[in-house]
Amino acid sequence: MLTDDQDRESFTLSTTFNAGKPVGAVVSAFAILRHLAAQDGAVSSAQVARALGLNPSTCFNILKTLAAERVVQFEEVGKAYRLGAGLLELAGSALDQVGYTRLLHPELERLAAAWQTPMTAWLRVSDHRVMLVDQAVSSSAIQIHMRIGHRLPLLVGALGRCMAAHAGLPVEEMRRQYAAVRQDNPPPFEQFLAEVEEARAAGYAVDRDGFTRGVTTVSSPILDAEGRPFLALSAVGLTAQFSDERAAAMAADLRDTTRRIGRLLAGPGRAAAPLSPRETTR
Template sequence: MATNSAPEKLVGALSSGLAVLRYLAAASTPVGVTRIARDLELNSSTCFNLLKTLVHERLVIFDESAKTYAIGLGLVELAKGALEQASYARLVQPHLAEIAMRHRITATLWQRTSGERVVLVASADSAGAMRVHMSIGQRLPMYLAALGRSIAAASGLSAAELRSRFSALRWENAPPFEAWLADVEEAKIKGYAVDVDRYVRGVTTVSAAILDGDQSPVMAMSAVGFSGQFDAGSIEALGADLRARAAEISRAVSGV
């Protein structure tokens, strides 16, 4: 079923508000409420209330002296978030493809979202007949598996704060907190983290965090494969590859 088909019942106020935003986005100069209402065939009072709401939400700005409206920074911020996510995915995709081909695993890129969660924004599969497949848009708790250890290693959180986060996680084969914390400390030294059969039995993940200009983790590259594919040497080689690429991408993201 097409996802862009019109719903059975449209929310009129929302449609009108979006029409106002599109109108202002296309306008070359700020516009007054009377002209907006006339051009969009809206009731003047309704148009005024829509504009007041959009101003309150910082999507539109109001010039008190000229009594005109224009697009606000709030709308730019919304667009920036979507554009950055897409830009990061394009930036990292060639790295994911190379990792997947070289190490015969599934390579993924996870981006931090609200509520201490991450969302899968890009991936690349190996050419192997058997491989782990993950769907774009999948969300996970931020501190889970190898990606969680790599993010925790760069988070600056205390052991007590990490324990609080850890206690909320759900694993198929949960490690003791002390073992998980030791893995986090090891990730600080090595620059990558490893999860073997903990998040999901039979699956190994290796991950390196991507940092912004403040050295805070904003994304993580993670490689996923069946545990039988790996030995100590292949995990170390994969981890070193992820670490080097994550450092390169971190420099691009931070502009340093």
């Protein structure tokens, strides 16, 4: 049986269809992928089957098939499974088809060059995870590198404040997720909530040394037609490189950029966010 937490995390095997009969193996395969996406490390077939209430033999066969298709990776040490590189290929193609990367990458390159700071794009892949889908490096001598496909908790750092500001999560769910995030110097939850409200009003957030000591992140969300966050752009660098004035100016540039991208992705059917003074002068 599924726990309440698993139900909240969309691990449920039941799916609503408008027409036709669902294919059980496909429903189970997607439940397995979602479960693996929520894990911090590799897990065994038995653990997956137990968590999802699947027949152990069925679960094992589905995992072997997914591994053969490279969407799941099998680790010989520990006989465990994690998400595989094949998913990144599919995700990249999907992003290209809907135009996200064609819009995002030139903006990331511009921001990285303008601020001499690495810029990253994070896709919200569930109610509790984001995934790095694009990045642009700067010519600065000091770089912070992350691999495409790297996943982080939804509420981490500056992008976590931005996601929480628009995701519509209940306070207790935010409290639960926030407590589970491993951070070097986390502020109290009440302070986090106050910073979430500031991010909602300002359109951006800044995290200094909270997630990782010595590292500052500046983020702004890209909202969908319902006003929910599905992407976020983030600058990441050493705290010593971010004066208050520089961080504020960079944050405003990020916010203007994400709002512009949001309007382009939404198309003419959605009312655009109001232009900021910076945008009206461009």
